[in-house]
Structures are given as structure tokens and as C-alpha cells.
Amino acid sequence: MSEPKPISVTLDEMALKAFEGDLRVYWIPQVPMQAFHHEVKSPKEAKLILDALAQYDLFLLEYELREDFSNAGGLVVFEDGEWVDWESEDGESISEWSPIKLWRCPECKAQRQVDSERAEVECACGEPMEIVEGVL
């Protein structure tokens, strides 16, 4: 989906202020209106904000402060002079990606859910654990 223009600045103005690798959440409360933007420092921070915005929309609906709606949101990264959809190293979108990964000990087969920002996780048995791919 192409990103609509934000309310206060044009995409060109945003591009002028952006640096390579900058991350920005966008949230469209009602498609196809303009997007709300919020700069973030990491995909983990983006996930937190997107989850909160989605929950907030549902909260407003529950208390009849909003009519039925169609929202959309995501994370974009500034690359080669333009904002493009962010993807993880494994090609996941922000909605597919999770900061929590399942780790398994190759020795005793114990499993733990741990933040993927951790480079190493040691099992209680002392062996280094490995990330289980394709889970969660």
C-alpha cells in the first residue's frame, strides 16, 4: 500500500529532514485519510506504538466514540532518499515480525521465549541456546 501524505508536512519535506536508516511509524485512523506519523528508534519501539494505536482504536469503538472503521499502519525506513516499507532480515513486515523469539537448547531441548535483541541465551544446563526458526 502506498503511504498517503501526512497532515502537517509533505513527503518531500519529510524526506529533506530524514537520514538514511531513520524509522517512522505511520497510522491511518480511517483509510484513505492522511497518516499520523511518529518517529521511532527501533522496530521493537514501532511494534509497541502500533499495538497501542490499534488497541486504542478498538477501545474508542467499544465505548462508541468511533463508528465502525478501517485503519491501517506500518513502519517505514528511509533508504536511498525515500521512505520504503520496513522489512526484517528475514523479510517479515512489522506486523509479522516479533521481538520475541523461541530459543531451544540443542543439548537438553529446553525452550525459552526471549527478546531477539539478545545475541546469546544460555540454557540452565550451561549450553548456548539457538533460535527456533519459523515459530511465533
Ligand SMILES: [Zn+2]
Ligand atoms: Zn540445556
